[in-house]
Amino acid sequence: MKTQSDEKLNNSKHTFKVAERLSYVPTYSFAKLDAEKQLILSTGLDVIDLSLGSPNLLSPKIVVDECIKEIQNPANYRYPPFKGNKNFKEAACAWLKNRFSIDINSENEILPLTGSKEGITHLAFAYINPGDMTIVPSPYYPVHARGTLLAGGKVHELPLTPENNFLPQLDTIPQEVLDKAKMLFISYPNNPTGAVCDFEFLEKAVYLCKKNNIILVNDLAYSELVFDENKVHSIFEVKGAKDIAVEFHTLSKTYSMAGWRMAFVIGNKDIVSALYEVKTNTDYGVCGIIQSASVKAFSIPLSEHKKTSMIYQERRDVMLEKLSKLGWNIPKPGGAMYIWLPIPKAYKSGFDFSSDLLHKANVATIPGGSFGTHGEGYVRFALVDHKERLSEAVDRMEKAGLTNK
Ligand SMILES: Cc1ncc(COP(=O)(O)O)c(C=O)c1O
Known part of the structure; x- marks a missing residue:
């Protein structure tokens, strides 16, 4: 039987204060535009959506x-x-x-992940204490910074500019930053700039991290999307x-498998093991069906990647x-799948500018500020629609008077 106080409970209002860590990661400015995009779509208008880097090609049939x-x-x-x-x-x-002529021990130097996004964030939880620092070239793939911020750490942004070919000037990082830093991120071919790096840059990054006892995190999401004569190294x-x-x-x-959520981390066995330690507390690993299906992807000849890149x-x-x-x-991006356009x-x-592109031309993009302090002044177009639609997107810009003239 219900008592009078039960009735009161049924009608009571509750508010719960979210953890402070959520305030360290401001809502993406893109979220507002995304909501507006949904509104436009709901009216039946055709939006050319070049916002997220979500490939529109089909996943391989054998997978x-x-x-x-x-x-x-x-x-x-079973689990x-x-x-x-x-x-x-x-x-x-x-x-x-x-692909790279490298030897990775399949017993202890690799760990499957439910996407690199998940792994990168959890890596920060394995190593970053409140107040610790991570060095992140900026503009950045947001997760490179946000994992550290969620863990209570601080991010030191290294500016990427057209003058330095969107490569961080590693020798200009102040020594006090290097002394405090626990991790350094690099990622080429780069999101959002499309820049590529040479082997010498990788050597410099390894040298710097060894000298200063810093974990080097190389995010090679676009290793197979590389243009012209550029080469990508592990x-x-x-x-x-x-x-x-x-x-x-x-x-x-x-492999155009963004929705499948399949990635992996390789390298230093202690770091891989620390990430594993965090993940044993948060998940049971990647679905076995997806892992087995993904094995087939690795059997696809490397020459097919060249076709995708083309x-x-x-x-x-x-x-x-x-x-x-x-x-x-603007200079041609050497890889990845983006156009990084100055406003x-x-x-x-x-x-x-992104807002005008959406409302006046019905083209969805992401404002550069979503990619860190040094992303302001740009918008990112993801090349995730057929070339005819990309061409139409620029026609719509012209028609709407959104030019750089
Ligand atoms: C640099 C970079 N790393 C990682 C990811 C996400 O990868 P995943 O789909 O494996 O989480 C992206 C997605 O756009 C990216 O640009």
Whole structure:
């Protein structure tokens, strides 16, 4: 039987104060524009969505077929092994050997992840205490900074500018920052700038981190999306890198499998093990069906990656050519899947330009400020639609008077 006080409880209002750590990570300015994009879509208008770096190509058929097969395997209905499936880890290590000629021990130098995003954030929880510092080139893939911020740490941003080819000037980092820093992030081909780095840059980063006892985190999300004659190296091609480095790989971009959530980290076994330690407290690892299906992806010849890169390269060229007619003459990005566009002089912020692109041209982009302090003054276009649609996006900009003239 209900008492009078139960009735009162049924109608009571509650508010719960969220943890302070959520205030360390401000809401993406993009979130506001995303809500506005949804509103426009709900009216039936056609938005060309170049906001998220979510590939529009199909995942490989052999992966999809294997997934359908594996979903009928009862072994996959139980929890997968915490440390990942042997078949996945061995196939990934064989792929790395084939692609970069590096030796990764499949027993203790690799860990499957539910996406690099998850792994990168959890890595910060393994190493960052409140007040600790991480060095992050800026503009950055937001998670490089946000993992540290959520863990209560501080981020030292290294400016990436066109003058330095969007490469951080490692020799200008103040010694007091190096003394405090626990991690340094690098990521080339780069999101959002599209820049690439050479092998010498990787050597410098390894040297700096060894000298200052800093964990080097190389995010190689776009290792297979590289244009023209550019080459991408693994950090583990640098001698001694395993003493201090880990490297994140994902199937999201290479195999257009962003929705499958499949990635892995490789490298220093103590760092991999610390990340594993955090993850044993938060998840049970990647779904076995996805791991087994992903093994098939590694059997795809490397020459296929060149074909995928060519698709993005063509998209890049179509867009840059048309943008040049609107007054933008920018250097060609060497890899990844983005156009990093300076905003016209008449605009005060990337947000304002992005907002006009959405409302006046129905083209969705991300304002540069979402990628860190040094991203302000730019907007990012993701090349995630067919070249005809990218071409139409620039036509719409012209029609709406959104030019750089
Ligand atoms: C540099 C970089 N790292 C990681 C990711 C996310 O990878 P995943 O889909 O494996 O979480 C992205 C996504 O855009 C990215 O740009």
